[in-house]
Amino acid sequence: MSYETKRISEQLRVLQPEINNFIARYNAWNGPALGQRQTVFLLPGGIGSRLVRAKRAYQPGGDDEIFDYEEVWLNAASFLGGARDLRLTKFGLFQYRDLGNKIIVADGVINLFGVSPYMIFTWWCEWIHLDYFVFPWDWRRAVWDVADLFTTHFLPYFQEQVKAGCNNADPLARFSLIGHSAGGMVVNWVLRSTAPILAGLQKVITVGTPFYGYGGQLHRWFEGDALLNGSYTQDIIQTLCSFPGCYAWMFLPHATYAANAGRLNGDPQYPLPAYPSTDAATGVIADPYHPQTNGALRRYPPAASGFNPFELAIGELVVRVLASPLGARKNRFWNIRGDTLAGNTISATTWDWVPPTLPSPITDVSTVAGDTVQPAWTTRHVELDDLGHVITIQSPFAVHQVLVDWPETLAWITVILALP
């Protein structure tokens, strides 16, 4: 069994207790009091999934080996250099291994100092007897990679297990997907799949999900993360650069902007009047996916930092797909976005040439309405404007990390899923 096959097998095994919980809930109630029974999968936001790391290294040939795991994301040690254990190593085309060949899988949602996201969402699902499953995912990996794991491996396994435990009831006869933040990028990708197992897919809802990028990621290639760095800034930068998933989180390619400029600027409340990434001195566009050079100067840090131009190219393809037309699928697609009414979400950055990389060449230059992380102009697919499938939650509490748990969001999910 290859490393990748073992990782997938272990991921499914680690999810088994939660599948058992789903089965127990399914058998304990008959679905919502009114309305048809359906399964809802929630994919947490980018950092919201708890990651656990095998205590022993994978060894080829150890097919029957079952690993014990310890938490690697997120706990106090993550801020003390522990986040370096998340580093991925590329060992082939689209093949990645975890540091020291110690398999990392997703197991539940994060709990830092007793605080976990999505508590209200799951309580609400139980209250109305909605059959829910929170699907934790490895947010370091690329959107297409996670979507493939979900569609090709998890869903058939989940269906088989639930059928066996619920008198042959099919949990995928009618089901919907909700993706928070980067989890919405995964469900957007799944929506575009033609896999037969998705035949029962009803609605796909994103909550606070960027379609056209945001300003936070560019900083990290140069600065790491203020909370994680500690005395390991260079290691943290290298670790973050090793995550293929992060390369799809930057501001959109200029070609995608140009193709959608009219509709991006045409949002009456949340327009994007100009390309959000520009040169610090001249104001000309500085496309993160097509970095220019200026003599010996360039846009990105040198290869020694771990920054990977190949992953950048793949990241662009991912962004282009996720922003591309949806065809008839758009009728099943809904976007919920937040506006805290404070106008304090970073919206545009300027970019200086490197070297030097210190201080950072990236400067935040404007803020707009949004949920404090994602500007409101990025959290809806422009094609949905005409369908009325874009919902904006306007509240001082419509903050990114709690947007799924906010009562108005739950009320809209009720409407979209036709729940009582």
Place this chain on the structure above:
Amino acid sequence: MAKKPGKAPEVTSEEALAFIRKMQKAFPKTPRTKKERARLQKYLATFTDERLKAVGRRVQADVLQRPARTITPKDVSASTYAGARRSRRAARGPKRGGRGRR
């Protein structure tokens, strides 16, 4: 994030960052052994649950998501504030209701 009535006081991004930096100073090396991890737990136990939860909420909002600093008026251009004011007026206006409220 705005304070919620009746909830434990929230901490700012700067306060959460200061908390983490203080912890990083106390533990310059990644705790790997049982003894080192026990020392970390002992360190955390010196804070109240309320304090830890407030820091946990703020850190979850900031880590790998946004700058660990409060966005202040100096970050915001005059035109942006005008946009925010328009947004607030729209929010106070008559409810348009129905699907697709934008």
